[in-house]
Amino acid sequence: MTATATLRPREDVGLRDRLARSAAEREAGMQLRNPDFMPWLAERGVAHRFAVERIPFSALEGWSFAQDTGNLGHHSGRFFTVEGLHVVADEESGGEWQQPIIKQPEVGILGILAKEFDGVLHFLMQAKMEPGNPNLLQVSPTVQATRSNYTKVHRGADVKYIEYFTQAGRGRVMADVLQSEHGSWFHQKSNRNMLVQTDENVHVDDDFCWLTLGQIGELLRLDNVINMDARTVLACVPGVSPGSRALHSDTGLLSWFTGERSRRELRAERTPLGEVSGWQRDPWAISHDAGRYFRVVALAVQAGNREVTGWTQPLFEPVATGVTAFLTRRFGGVRHVLAHARAEGGFLDTVELGPTVQYTPENYAHLDPADRPRYLDLVLEADPARIRYEAVHSEEGGRFLNAESRYLIVDTEDIGTDVPPGYSWVTPDQLSSLARHGHYVNVQARTLLACLNTGAVPG
């Protein structure tokens, strides 16, 4: 006996076409033409008072170093703590080291609301100030909320549009996946990346703007406009260029990945921040003894359009600009990118796929050229004619201060099908398939995947 019930198609076969149609609209959306966008964004900046000032740790309000552990935390026990991490790994994964790390076990929501206007999908993007952004104001998802935000731990205003992401059935889900964040700075942090399409009438608040996927792609060609949270969500849509053939079958790719995760040895244990060796604390910063990697610093923030009107907080500040790049090549006519299975100390499960290159060159400047990261020079010395995409983006401005990377996609003819252990050629659509699931594609690779998904990279 069978119960009567309405079955659905397991796959939304029209979704790729709808996304492709939105990606093709590159010059104007229902709300703004591109030339009007940057003035609109600047106006939103003017509309809100916002000032950021470096302060010593002693001027932090509500934050302190614990007597016993030296961990830096908030008296409410919420938000996040800065603790220590002790990593013991194989040589390929970096050997043994200690470092400060951010522990934030809450799962936040990064959500973009979508809606069709005249048959074209638009995405509701927000002009949002974050204290760590080099230019303060960037374009964020519709909703960017820690659990503390939307459960009101800091007693601020409601998170606008949150109901589309927390109430089942308010819209059609296009993507919903827990994705890792920076494994070098966060301990096992993941956020819920959501895209939800609604047919309801949506009141558009002053700080919000409907953009097509193509418009977002155009903005991704500019430095520091589309924030990290928006980029990672946009990486989770199905790729707009599906293909049924690749150098490796999907099962072959999964098998290579499983092999990488199995062979790499990396054990990371949290330790008290006060006992982390190789780092020193002064009144203004916690720094690496050799001045590498990052500093832990403190900021005071005055803002008008945040959920609360002012606060102080610690942030991580990298010591220099990173270089993050996919090398790319066509095989048999099909574009592939060279993925790198990266072990990072804060990953939940040892290894995720990163870009070909993801390094801060200054951290390796003291090494012999032969010991410097593989493929870094190939990117740094690339013929400009081979650079298919280049822009500077910053990482999450709520936790990281001026954490900029130069993101590139660079053509190569120097690498064939035979690649070293830890590397594999994959098609962008294969990466997109993996990004439907968590813990496969790291946050830096997701930025580059968002550039591919939105047409920011010329075909």
Add this chain to the structure above:
Amino acid sequence: MTATATLRPREDVGLRDRLARSAAEREAGMQLRNPDFMPWLAERGVAHRFAVERIPFSALEGWSFAQDTGNLGHHSGRFFTVEGLHVVADEESGGEWQQPIIKQPEVGILGILAKEFDGVLHFLMQAKMEPGNPNLLQVSPTVQATRSNYTKVHRGADVKYIEYFTQAGRGRVMADVLQSEHGSWFHQKSNRNMLVQTDENVHVDDDFCWLTLGQIGELLRLDNVINMDARTVLACVPGVSPGSRALHSDTGLLSWFTGERSRRELRAERTPLGEVSGWQRDPWAISHDAGRYFRVVALAVQAGNREVTGWTQPLFEPVATGVTAFLTRRFGGVRHVLAHARAEGGFLDTVELGPTVQYTPENYAHLDPADRPRYLDLVLEADPARIRYEAVHSEEGGRFLNAESRYLIVDTEDIGTDVPPGYSWVTPDQLSSLARHGHYVNVQARTLLACLNTGAVPG
């Protein structure tokens, strides 16, 4: 410019058909007819001396309780340790408790070698003794090896056929995925589940036998014949009954799962075994104060066909037989099973999909009927006519002693499309799609999925 290279189809579109053909061969394979199988298995048992004896902890050789932590470990630092776990969770996930737990950070390989004979896929299964199996000898994968095994920590014999799973290119990979094991007994344990097809001539050792998928399915209808390691690997093949429609789209299912993982709160910290409260240790066992759950005990093993000839080790011994069941119903003509998003203390990532019911009734006997696990009575009191599958299987006999569960698949007409939080109707093929990836489908649900994949459950 494009490099010349041979591209492959991303999907092996013929694989489902080849598996279905093998599943249809239920009575005989190229090596044995079914009536000859149990005599063959018994003969393998006779061929090998094997005896198991309970011993006090003090008689363990090479194993001891650490002075400082009370953790039980091997002097080599390898194999596994028994430590403590302190779990703090929401009420739905079990509240707060402490327990002993097995920590075994190594990733082992569970691998089944496949080969076509006369156009029919056969799987090379092994007659393998494990000290914790109720009947000692069961049918295991071709290879069942911890990293200590195949890297020779215990200086035993080579692991036969391991090269098909460790040497890239020795065969065509049908599945390769890191799957979790028992989240109530293991701390974040996963094993590499592999199916590899070869075209080489394979010498068949005495303890090995080629079986079709259908023959394995017939053996799965018997109690305690196909071991857990074989069952979990067989769960990782693509389902033989694909379907393009279901109650929920695949994205909808992923979204529900992501929501479950996000909303559940479970934090588990390892603690010293000596400080675990609610448990007591005597010379022969570590037991729960109320006699529930499991005991930690020790065994001495004498064997002839193992990689080494004798050893002692600790095992976990559950206090009673479990009940593990999927409730199933057809909607719109399509079979669905009711999956339960279970939080278990040892899971790497909080929640995985388990069967509808997965409990040891004795552990709940002290509770009011209203507080007993949901759907347990529906299974225990099911009309025999609704039981589509029933057999007793034991969990991994290398770590668990007499850990038996009654596995069932039971038709229901009592549950409609509207189900409580934490439950969702899914098709078996949707479960199979998730089982291509790790940490979605727990080991108990994978046993039932293996029964579905091999035709052990009548259509």
